[in-house]
Amino acid sequence: QVQLVQSGAEVKKPGTLVKVSCKASGYTFIGNYIHWVRQAPGQGLEWMGWINPNSGDTNYAQKFQGWVTMTRDTSIRTVYMEMRRMKSDDTAVYYCAREVVGPATGVFDYWGQGTLVTVSS
Amino acid sequence: DIQLTQSPSLLSASVGDRVTITCRASQGISSYLAWYQQNPGKAPKLLIYAASTLQSGVPSRFSGSGSGTEFTLTISSLQPEDFATYYCQHLNNYPLTFGGGTKVEIK
Numbered sequence: 001q002v003q004l005v006q007s008g009a010e011v012k013k014p015g016t017l018v019k020v021s022c023k024a025s026g027y028t029f030i031g032n033y034i035h036w037v038r039q040a041p042g043q044g045l046e047w048m049g050w051i052n053p054n055s056g057d058t059n060y061a062q063k064f065q066g067w068v069t070m071t072r073d074t075s076i077r078t079v080y081m082e083m084r085r086m087k088s089d090d091t092a093v094y095y096c097a098r099e100v101v102g103p104a105t106g107v108f109d110y111w112g113q114g115t116l117v118t119v120s121s
Numbered sequence: 122d123i124q125l126t127q128s129p130s131l132l133s134a135s136v137g138d139r140v141t142i143t144c145r146a147s148q149g150i151s152s153y154l155a156w157y158q159q160n161p162g163k164a165p166k167l168l169i170y171a172a173s174t175l176q177s178g179v180p181s182r183f184s185g186s187g188s189g190t191e192f193t194l195t196i197s198s199l200q201p202e203d204f205a206t207y208y209c210q211h212l213n214n215y216p217l218t219f220g221g222g223t224k225v226e227i228k
Binding site for chain 2: 035044045046047059061062095097100105106107108109111112113114
């Protein structure tokens with residue numbers, strides 16, 4: 001069955017970076033874009049961007065351009081989201097999500113379990 | 122960016138009730154809208170896409186309608202497992218955005 005398994009919770013100091021991983025299984029890894037969505041405590045969902053695991057191409061929301069990088073390692077079926085220069089308001093649960101292939105592009109049918117990243121001095 | 126406004130933000134209902142949640146887009150998005158359900162501490166779950174297409178495995182008591190700028194999610198007979206927060210999301214272009222959420226709580 002399709003699974004996206006994310007790395008564990010992180011506690012980071014302001015100004016540092018975090019790298020969250022998302023390991024895929026149960027489907028053809030290069031066949032679906034992977035998106036990242038975050039959710040601050042008690043808040044709604046915020047789309048961050050996507051990576052094409054086949055080509056490595058990326059597309060980031062303007063807010064995250066320049067300080068978020070999404071990469072992938074096809075040999076281990078894993079995508080990564082690195083965020084630099086973190087601030088306290090980057091404290092959130094970060095989700096990876098698989099995009100549906102076909103006409104319903106932009107729709108996410110499988111999600112990782114989420115990774116809580118806490119930014120605190 | 123397209124803004125999505127959900128109403129109400131909080132809905133109190135009882136088991137068996139018919140409930141409707143509205144999502145309004147700041148500009149026309151045809152039928153490029155999805156709905157998700159999220160339980161506390163869990164990842165969102167896809168319910169409906171293309172405004173009205175039920176995702177495989179989702180109970181038929183869930184339905185979606187609308188096009189353009191106004192959309193609705195209806196639960197025909199609320200079940201105990203349906204008490205959760207619901208989000209709409211547009212698929213029209215980038216950046217993708219989500220509505221602010223509607224929490225359905227037990228009355």
